[in-house]
Amino acid sequence: MKKIVCLPGDGIGQEIMNSALQVMTVIADKYQLDLVTEEHDFGGAAIDNHGHPLPEATLAACQAADGILLGAIGGPQWEEAEVRPEQGLLALRKALNLYANIRPVTVPTATAHLSPLKPEIVTGADFVVVRELTGGIYFGEPRELNQEDALDTCTYTAAEIRRILRKGFEIAQGRRKLVTSVDKANVLATSKLWRKIAEEVASEFPDVTLEHHLVDSVAMKLIQEPTHFDVIITENLFGDILSDEASVIPGTLGILPSASHGVGGLSLYEPIHGSAPDIAGQNIANPVSMILSMAMMLRESFGWEAPASEVEETCYAVMAEGVLTGDLGGTTSTSEFVEAVIKKIQAA
Numbered sequence: 001m002k003k004i005v006c007l008p009g010d011g012i013g014q015e016i017m018n019s020a021l022q023v024m025t026v027i028a029d030k031y032q033l034d035l036v037t038e039e040h041d042f043g044g045a046a047i048d049n050h051g052h053p054l055p056e057a058t059l060a061a062c063q064a065a066d067g068i069l070l071g072a073i074g075g076p077q078w079e080e081a082e083v084r085p086e087q088g089l090l091a092l093r094k095a096l097n098l099y100a101n102i103r104p105v106t107v108p109t110a111t112a113h114l115s116p117l118k119p120e121i122v123t124g125a126d127f128v129v130v131r132e133l134t135g136g137i138y139f140g141e142p143r144e145l146n147q148e149d150a151l152d153t154c155t156y157t158a159a160e161i162r163r164i165l166r167k168g169f170e171i172a173q174g175r176r177k178l179v180t181s182v183d184k185a186n187v188l189a190t191s192k193l194w195r196k197i198a199e200e201v202a203s204e205f206p207d208v209t210l211e212h213h214l215v216d217s218v219a220m221k222l223i224q225e226p227t228h229f230d231v232i233i234t235e236n237l238f239g240d241i242l243s244d245e246a247s248v249i250p251g252t253l254g255i256l257p258s259a260s261h262g263v264g265g266l267s268l269y270e271p272i273h274g275s276a277p278d279i280a281g282q283n284i285a286n287p288v289s290m291i292l293s294m295a296m297m298l299r300e301s302f303g304w305e306a307p308a309s310e311v312e313e314t315c316y317a318v319m320a321e322g323v324l325t326g327d328l329g330g331t332t333s334t335s336e337f338v339e340a341v342i343k344k345i346q347a348a
């Protein structure tokens with residue numbers, strides 16, 4: 001029996017979590033998957049109910065889980081809060097040592113027309129952004145916010161850089177064997193260290209090709225020639241920005257999932273986007289990002305390849321048929337999209 005802890009969070013988090021759980025129930029029924037879910041407060045919802053975005057009970061439940069699903073956190077109502085929902089997210093990633101955030105981007109031929117970019121540019125794009133998730137400027141000390149100045153600190157140890165690069169190279173070995181290491185080594189000390197260690201790690205993986213790119217120019221190349229990329233490995237902040245940028249390639253932020261892996265085998269799965277306060281509570285959010293995150297969990301945490309693939313292929317097939325939420329120019333509601341996915345799974 002696999003125990004899944006669900007953290008719906010804020011904004012559209014609850015809506016898309018419900019969607020993913022409905023699809024999971026159907027696929028679990030079809031393949032006789034033995035799993036159980038429990039829900040916990042997290043983010044702004046936890047601030048409201050417990051005064052803290054990551055209550056002890058939520059963290060303890062996560063530590064005892066076989067897999068964690070997270071919707072999204074944050075929203076304007078907590079902007080002035082003493083501890084913001086975002087701090088709960090960072091604290092959870094740190095507490096569970098979830099250092100490797102894997103953000104796949106893929107554009108099958110059948111959905112290439114959904115991109116605002118030309119189909120001949122995006123068709124067949126298939127890469128992963130491997131984002132370091134527990135270091136860099138997000139966590140560096142000291143940090144200060146004063147009236148007239150402010151300070152953030154970007155730090156990386158060689159060990160932190162080495163483990164994320166090794167993770168990315170291992171992923172590349174199972175793919176097209178091209179690693180693009182992204183840094184700002186023309187300016188930043190952390191990036192100079194990053195580049196040196198990338199060369200060292202590359203020598204451990206002679207079957208994988210390593211190329212270096214500066215983050216500014218790769219931001220352009222990503223949009224100009226997305227089919228070039230296979231595995232992009234980068235530090236925390238660059239990975240955050242590049243992966244949101246990359247969502248333009250398939251057409252919307254609303255379909256990109258992610259997996260965050262730690263050291264002890266526990267992983268968390270969440271969309272790359274946020275709580276989308278501008279569309280929350282209207283049943284119009286695209287649930288695909290959360291459904292695909294759930295599918296990644298079935299595959300990567302539980303080894304359930306066939307159900308994971310069926311969920312992924314069904315989502316893309318439904319989109320290819322023109323069943324589209326507003327972010328992709330359609331009028332389908334969140335719940336109608338989920339119904340279409342469930343119907344197709346049950347009919348197959």
Ligand SMILES: NC(=O)c1ccc[n+]([C@@H]2O[C@H](COP(=O)([O-])OP(=O)(O)OC[C@H]3O[C@@H](n4cnc5c(N)ncnc54)[C@H](O)[C@@H]3O)[C@@H](O)[C@H]2O)c1
Pocket residue numbers: 012016071072073074075076086089253254255270271272273274275276277278279284285286287289327
């Ligand atoms: N992992 C997380 O929980 C996470 C990630 C990013 C941002 N946030 C938080 O979310 C809040 C809102 O941030 P933001 O507005 O800058 O970014 P956002 O990702 O929430 O939204 C950006 C834009 O994308 C749209 N969008 C996002 N997901 C969508 C979906 N599934 N379907 C349709 N449209 C979708 C939104 O409507 C919005 O127009 C902030 O508090 C931020 O800190 C949380």
Ligand SMILES: CC(C)[C@H](C(=O)O)[C@@H](O)C(=O)O
Pocket residue numbers: 074086089090240272273274
């Ligand atoms: C909400 C925020 C802290 C978070 C991040 O920057 O990591 C988000 O943008 C993400 O990509 O998961």
Ligand SMILES: [Mg+2]
Pocket residue numbers: 240241244272
């Ligand atoms: Mg982000």
